[in-house]
Each structure stands twice: as structure tokens, then as C-alpha cells.
Amino acid sequence: MLYVSDKKGTHSHPTSLLNGFRKTIEDCALVELDLTSGKYTWEKSRGTNNWVRERLDRAFATNEWWHMFPLCNLRVHHTICSDHGPIQLDLCSLKHSKRQFRFRFENTWLNSFHDEVTTYWKSLSPMYFVSKLIDIFTFMQKWGRSLLRLIGPNT
The missing domain is CATH 1.10.287 (Helix Hairpins)
Structure with a gap:
């Protein structure tokens, strides 16, 4: 995990481990891909007082990769058959607002x-x-x- 906010539930992770992970990402000059459709990728004890959710799965890229795939989108899918939510990377995600002008050839x-x-x-x-x-x-x-x-x- 990168941040204390990546976990909801009992027993927070040691900040020294979080800081070490962030420092490694910074040293490697990586940028994290934003995760859509949810914040957490793992959970246990859902529906109980011991419910724990964490953001365990992440994706990172270099600046060169970002230039090749500027329209990428990372999403988490929630499932009832596993405690892990699979993540999906779309390399070219074009989403248009209904208000946005759409090009139509005449x-x-x-x-x-x-x-x-x-x-x-x-x-x-x-x-x-x-x-x-x-x-x-x-x-x-x-x-x-x-x-x-x-x-x-x-x-």
C-alpha cells in the first residue's frame, strides 16, 4: 500500500513500509494509473464488524509509456466469488460527455x-x-x- 487511506478497517500498516514503497516508486520515476470504479481491490469479513478493505493492486507506468497510451483507463471489477477484485487495463478508453461536441463527417x-x-x-x-x-x-x-x-x- 502507498497511503494510510488505502486501508479501511483494523490494524493500520506501518508508515515506514508505506514510505519505503513510495520512495521506491519515486526512485524508479513511475507514475500511478488512476483506478476507477472503486477504491479498494481486496476485502475480508464483509458485512461484519471486522470488515477490512485494502487497495493492494496497483499499476504504474513511465512517462514514455504514458505518451504511448494517453487514453488508458484502469478499473476494478467487484466480484462475489473472490476476496480480490480483478483490475482491467484498457489502453484506449474514449469516453465522451453527452454535452461534448462529437465530430461527424459531412x-x-x-x-x-x-x-x-x-x-x-x-x-x-x-x-x-x-x-x-x-x-x-x-x-x-x-x-x-x-x-x-x-x-x-x-x-
């Missing part, structure tokens, strides 16, 4: 779309492919919005 854009995207793609510095795709996605959203403003909402 056939009327074909006249200028290819040239605009090609020019923008070539202007991007060499980087990891996924990062470049994210940049082009953002560019296409902005381009689509500006075009819709030019031609009007009822066209």
Missing part, C-alpha cells in the same frame, strides 16, 4: 477536408502515433465546428 466537406487534414498532419512533430491521432481528432472537431458556423445550422 459529405459536403470533401472539397477541402483532405487538404486541411493533410496539411495539419504534416505540421505535427514526430511523436507517438496515438498522440498524433488525438491531436488530429481535436483538429477535426475544431475544423468541423468552424465550418458549421460558416454554413449555418440549417444547411
Whole structure:
């Protein structure tokens, strides 16, 4: 465990062990992946006064790895058949808010779309492919919005 808050229940872990683990992670220049859909990955004695929950399972990455998988998502699944909740790493998790503008290609854009995207793609510095795709996605959203403003909402 990394922090005292990683455990809920009796008998806290010695802070010297927690500090040692954090120092090791820092020395290795690792960054922790955020865990969604729950805080704890292990439990025992559920439903009793002795119920203990802990965050035992974690995932860490280097900065280089983060650049390759900037849309990753780590989740815990809760199960009744084990005291451990399995964790799942999705390398490309695209979640859009209902309020967020979603890019939709329109056939009327074909006249200028290819040239605009090609020019923008070539202007991007060499980087990891996924990062470049994210940049082009953002560019296409902005381009689509500006075009819709030019031609009007009822066209």
C-alpha cells in the first residue's frame, strides 16, 4: 500500500513500509494509473464488524509509456466469488460527455477536408502515433465546428 487511506478497517500498516514503497516508486520515476470504479481491490469479513478493505493492486507506468497510451483507463471489477477484485487495463478508453461536441463527417466537406487534414498532419512533430491521432481528432472537431458556423445550422 502507498497511503494510510488505502486501508479501511483494523490494524493500520506501518508508515515506514508505506514510505519505503513510495520512495521506491519515486526512485524508479513511475507514475500511478488512476483506478476507477472503486477504491479498494481486496476485502475480508464483509458485512461484519471486522470488515477490512485494502487497495493492494496497483499499476504504474513511465512517462514514455504514458505518451504511448494517453487514453488508458484502469478499473476494478467487484466480484462475489473472490476476496480480490480483478483490475482491467484498457489502453484506449474514449469516453465522451453527452454535452461534448462529437465530430461527424459531412459529405459536403470533401472539397477541402483532405487538404486541411493533410496539411495539419504534416505540421505535427514526430511523436507517438496515438498522440498524433488525438491531436488530429481535436483538429477535426475544431475544423468541423468552424465550418458549421460558416454554413449555418440549417444547411
